[in-house]
Amino acid sequence: MSRAGKATKHRRRKRRTPVGAAPGTLVADPGASPTKLSLTLIAPDKFRTIANAGIADIVDNRGEWPVIWVDCVGLADVTLIGEIGRTFGLHPLSVEDVVNADQRPKVDFFDDHAFVALRMVDDAAMHRYEQISVFFGEKFVITFQEREGDPFDPVRRRIASEGPNRLRARQADYLAYALIDAVVDSYFAPMEVIGDEIERVEESMLGGPQKGQMQELHALRREMLVLKGVLWPLRDALAALIRNDDPFVTRETKVFLNDTLDHAMRLIELVESQRDTLSGLIEMHLSLSQARTNDVISLLTIVSTIFIPLTFLVGVWGMNFDPDVSPWNMPELRAYYGYPAALLFMIAVAIALFGYFKWRKWL
Structure with a gap:
């Protein structure tokens, strides 16, 4: 069965902040994954990773390292998430957006930090995405994920590589760029899979329309609509990061963000191209099905026409x-x-x- 054919809809109702609650109120989703912290401490000549970290580890090491990366996986423990927000002085409305993990990709700027909400590929086979929230300011980067699994392993390997490297030598905004760039690049693999699915369905259609092809085409087209809804605001968020004049986004990092923006634009072009291809294939399938139906009707009409005079003769003689x-x-x-x-x-x-x-x- 194809990837599109195995796709299922996961429409889980998310718990939202009660109507009339104070801004910044954190309400956990009942289905949220357990919260787990990991801490990566970065310096030009060394690094250190603390798994299963706590607030005390953050407080003890924050002023001792040039850059600190806090990775929070799972959004069930809103008390811990709120404590992280207070420790780093994060804006309460942005912390609330972290917990309400259905935000449109966006970027918000505050006095001493920026907040970026993105959608990243969680399970390409199941067509499932999750929100990744990134805070960064002077000397810190914080990421919040809904579940385990992310495209950040190449970034972690670069941090752990021997000798000095760009990720350890630069400031926190460059680490934030590297993480955002990994999220954007993670879309290329699913796009290639979808492209292969489209080619497979197109080749099978050339041999004649078959049962199930229209369902596959509509499933792929829905996937293109989902990707369009994710990538267009992602492009706007990246453009806002580049246009921003706040000092915690340096000019050097903006050069790299421009490259990430180019990747996002390329993904958007792929989505638009494949969506047009799918629309054409749907029209082609309808035309082929109609032509096949017309052929059947024509054959039945001719057979009926031949038998009409024969039936007349038999009726007369009978x-x-x-x-x-x-x-x-x-x-x-x-x-x-x-x-x-x-x-x-x-x-x-x-x-x-x-x-x-x-x-x-x-x-």
Whole structure:
């Protein structure tokens, strides 16, 4: 079964902040994953990773390292998430957006930090995405994920590589760029898979429309609409990061963010191109199905037309005539070869009609 055919919809109702609650109120989703912290401490000549970290580890190491990366996986513990926000002075409305993990990709700027909300590929096979929230300011980067699993392993390997490297030598905004760039680049693999699915369906359609193809095409088209809804605001968020004049986004980092913006634009072009291809394939499938239906109807019409005069003749000969009453009732009823003569006559009529249809190029 194809990737599109195995796609299922996961529409889980998320818990939202109660109506009338104070801004910044944190309400955990009942289905949220357990919260787990990991801490990566970065310096130009060294690094250190603390798994299963706590607030005390953050407080103890924050002022001792040039850059600190806090990775929070799972959003069930809103008390811990709120404590992280207070420790780093994060804006309460942005922390609330972290917990309400259905935000449109965006970027918000505050006095000493920026907040970026993105959608990243969580499970390409199931067409599932999750929100990744990134805070960064002077000397810190904080990421919040809904579940385990992310595209950040290449970034972690670069941090752990021997000797000095750009990730350890630069400021926190460059680490934030590297993480955002990894999220954007993670879309290329699913796009290639979807492209292969489109080509497979297109090749199978050339042999004639088959049952299930339309369902696959509509599933792929829905996926393109989801990607469009993710990538267009992502492009706007990246453009806002580049246009921003706050000092915690340096000019050097903006050069790299421009490259990430180019990747986002390329993804958008791929989405638009594949969506147009899918629309064309849907129209092609409808046309092929209609043409196939017309061929069947034409064949049935021709067969019916051939049998109409034969049915008429059989009906006439099958009437209850009595030649003893009058010789004009029905001739040849008592002829010795009357039955085969009638069959030959009907066959001649059928052949004549078939030849006429061929001559008119209806067959």
